[in-house]
Amino acid sequence: DQQVKQNSPSLSVQEGRISILNCDYTNSMFDYFLWYKKYPAEGPTFLISISSIKDKNEDGRFTVFLNKSAKHLSLHIVPSQPGDSAVYFCAAKPLGYNQGGKLIFGQGTELSVKP
């Protein structure tokens, strides 16, 4: 069974500091890992992704790290801003033609950035 888990339901960080959101997966048959951000009353929006053959991908204040041996990925936000307060979902795209564009999501972590 392919599973993606976010074990921390919430995280509170001071503005300007680093936010680190974590995600674990239990199956190696994924070709992409992604982070989505969700504000209340809106659908999830794509934030950043990383290929399974990479270790790191950076986009502005956002960096995703992939540790394949530990089956772990993390999202770093530096510096954190109050506008980053949202629910962050980790997702993984399974390999295989019959998987289409299917994504497997974690349960989400609610990030609160305090001014």
Added chain:
Amino acid sequence: DSGVTQTPKHLITATGQRVTLRCSPRSGDLSVYWYQQSLDQGLQFLIQYYNGEERAKGNILERFSAQQFPDLHSELNLSSLELGDSALYFCASSPVAGASGNTIYFGEGSWLTVV
């Protein structure tokens, strides 16, 4: 605004009833996805259609069915509703069948409450 339109936004219905959720994808997108988000759960993939054909299937209940019409809009039919079906149902779309994740756009969701 992601360009994905879902109706209705909110729906309250009784157990045993049947409802239909509607989704219009972004202009030009051929794939439509349906996800279910229950309380305290991540988004669970239900099904994907590509250009009218079923492309990938998740753990969609037999009481649920979906289809994609020639104009590419999609409907998710939920029948014999149970209290546990209460959830937020997201539709998403992408241009191709095997989207890499960064080209999948989500609608704002349809809130279904079964009483």
